[in-house]
Amino acid sequence: NAGVTQTPKFRILKIGQSMTLQCTQDMNHNYMYWYRQDPGMGLKLIYYSVGAGITDKGEVPNGYNVSRSTTEDFPLRLELAAPSQTSVYFCASSSALGDEKLFFGSGTQLSVL
Amino acid sequence: DQQVKQNSPSLSVQEGRISILNCDYTNSMFDYFLWYKKYPAEGPTFLISISSIKDKNEDGRFTVFLNKSAKHLSLHIVPSQPGDSAVYFCAASARSRDDKIIFGKGTRLHILP
Numbered sequence: 189n190a191g192v193t194q195t196p197k198f199r200i201l202k203i204g205q206s207m208t209l210q211c212t213q214d215m216n217h218n219y220m221y222w223y224r225q226d227p228g229m230g231l232k233l234i235y236y237s238v239g240a241g242i243t244d245k246g247e248v249p250n251g252y253n254v255s256r257s258t259t260e261d262f263p264l265r266l267e268l269a270a271p272s273q274t275s276v277y278f279c280a281s282s283s284a285l286g287d288e289k290l291f292f293g294s295g296t297q298l299s300v301l
Numbered sequence: 302d303q304q305v306k307q308n309s310p311s312l313s314v315q316e317g318r319i320s321i322l323n324c325d326y327t328n329s330m331f332d333y334f335l336w337y338k339k340y341p342a343e344g345p346t347f348l349i350s351i352s353s354i355k356d357k358n359e360d361g362r363f364t365v366f367l368n369k370s371a372k373h374l375s376l377h378i379v380p381s382q383p384g385d386s387a388v389y390f391c392a393a394s395a396r397s398r399d400d401k402i403i404f405g406k407g408t409r410l411h412i413l414p
Contacts, residue, residue, distance in 0.1 A: 192344070223404075228310065230390060231345070231404040246401070278344050290337075290402065292344025 190214050194279050194293035201269040201300045209264040209296050211279030219282045220262040221246075221290070222254065224275040231278065237262055269300045304328045305393050307405040315413050320378040322408050324391030327372065331403075333396035336365060336376050339388045339407070348389070349376070352396075378410075386412045 192213045201207055213220065218239045223231040233246030237256040251273055253265040262281075266273060276297050280290040306325045314320045326334075332353040337345035351358040351365045351374065358365050364377045378385055391405040 221401075228406065230305070230307075230406040233401060233403075236401065280344070289347045290345075292346070294342065294344050 192279055192281055192291050192293040194277075194296050196296060197294065198297045199299070201266075201298065203269060203271065203300060205269050206265070206267050207269070207298075209266075209277055209279070209298075211262045211264070211293060212260050213262075213279075213281040213291070214260065215281060215283075215291065216259060217281035217283050217291070218259065219284060220256065221280045221282075222252070222262070222264045223278045223280065224248065225278065225295075226275050234264065234277075266298075271300050274298060274300045303405075304331075304403050305391055305405040307391050307408050309408050310406070311409040311411065313411040313413055314381050316383060317380045320376075320381045320385065320410055320412070322376040322378075322389050322391075322410065324374050324376075324405055325372055326374075326393050328393070328395070328403075329372070330395040330400075331393040333394045334365070334367060334374050335392040335394075335402065336363075337390040337392060337404075339390065345390055381410075381412050383412050383414065386410060 195210045221236045222234040232248045235254040237243045243254050276295045278295050279293045282290050335350040336348040338348045339345040349360050349363050367374045388407045388409050390407045392402045394402045
């Protein structure tokens, strides 16, 4: 039972580079989320999706893009990496928008230098 | 503007004693409250929740208390065990409005031998 799988686990980017963080879930959840966690800070919602083809902005969407072509996959795209995007990124899924049980991936540690 | 506040960044408790983690919130629309636990290099995992129609919810060693008039909730762990050493996130949502979960900054709990 894989749950929510994120790749890569670690990545170092140079300023201005682009990359895609991959996220896939096998629980047939309609709702998926991307959070970032900065040191000493809580989880901030970047983007979320309520189903295939539907995405919406969270608290901190600037500098990111998402797409949801299938129920399983919810990739996060960084187009022009900046040092402020150095963070740990978590993908999560749930069966409902305010559902108590968010299932998280193990995270991607991203450094932009 | 933090809607969910965990004012103690860290807490140290002797093994076997009670751990009390506190959380305050500002949004009166919140009607569902959650605690997540996070180990290093892992994603957060759901621990326990409480609806605003209750003032207490218990699950084994974990009890969450809700004081709506004070907009305050607390997580009690009794007795504390070494495996409880982790970061604990308080979170809240306006579930009746199908709204997203908002997280606090987290409290790092150290259980001392």
